[in-house]
Amino acid sequence: MDQELRELYQQVILDHNKSPRNFRKIDKHTNFAEGFNPLCGDNVDIYLILDEDKIIDISFQGSGCAISKASASLMTSILKGKTVEEAEKIFNKFHLLVTDKLGDNPDIEDLGKLAVFAGVREFPARVKCASLAWHTMINALHNKNEKVVTE
Numbered sequence: 001m002d003q004e005l006r007e008l009y010q011q012v013i014l015d016h017n018k019s020p021r022n023f024r025k026i027d028k029h030t031n032f033a034e035g036f037n038p039l040c041g042d043n044v045d046i047y048l049i050l051d052e053d054k055i056i057d058i059s060f061q062g063s064g065c066a067i068s069k070a071s072a073s074l075m076t077s078i079l080k081g082k083t084v085e086e087a088e089k090i091f092n093k094f095h096l097l098v099t100d101k102l103g104d105n106p107d108i109e110d111l112g113k114l115a116v117f118a119g120v121r122e123f124p125a126r127v128k129c130a131s132l133a134w135h136t137m138i139n140a141l142h143n144k145n146e147k148v149v150t151e
């Protein structure tokens, strides 16, 4: 990984860990799911307000490492106002990004700041930290009640 990306990665993680966006409970949520990553001890709750197929509001709560928190923070920032279909598309791309399956010249413009999570590929043990909130968000979109547990 080049130096610039590494610095950007650390900067974004630190920023979102220190002041997480959308870190609150939505009392009148329409959708909810919880997730747990036993490898690291990360917990995340995802709250959503869906109007038809549009994400009107999204927030998270929980406790965990800087990467899991920053990932949830960035995710909620980017998904607010998106449709369910768009959210699933972004999830798929994010998942390919962190598992290093995007290929050589990926089009990651729609990922915005999430692109810095390419940095997590250097730390395979942290991929589950980075993707926990996303798997949980997908369950919340479909209001699945079983807890997401990364294996």
Ligand code: ZN
Binding pocket: 037, 040, 041, 042, 064, 065, 066, 067, 068, 128, 129
């Ligand atoms: Zn973690």
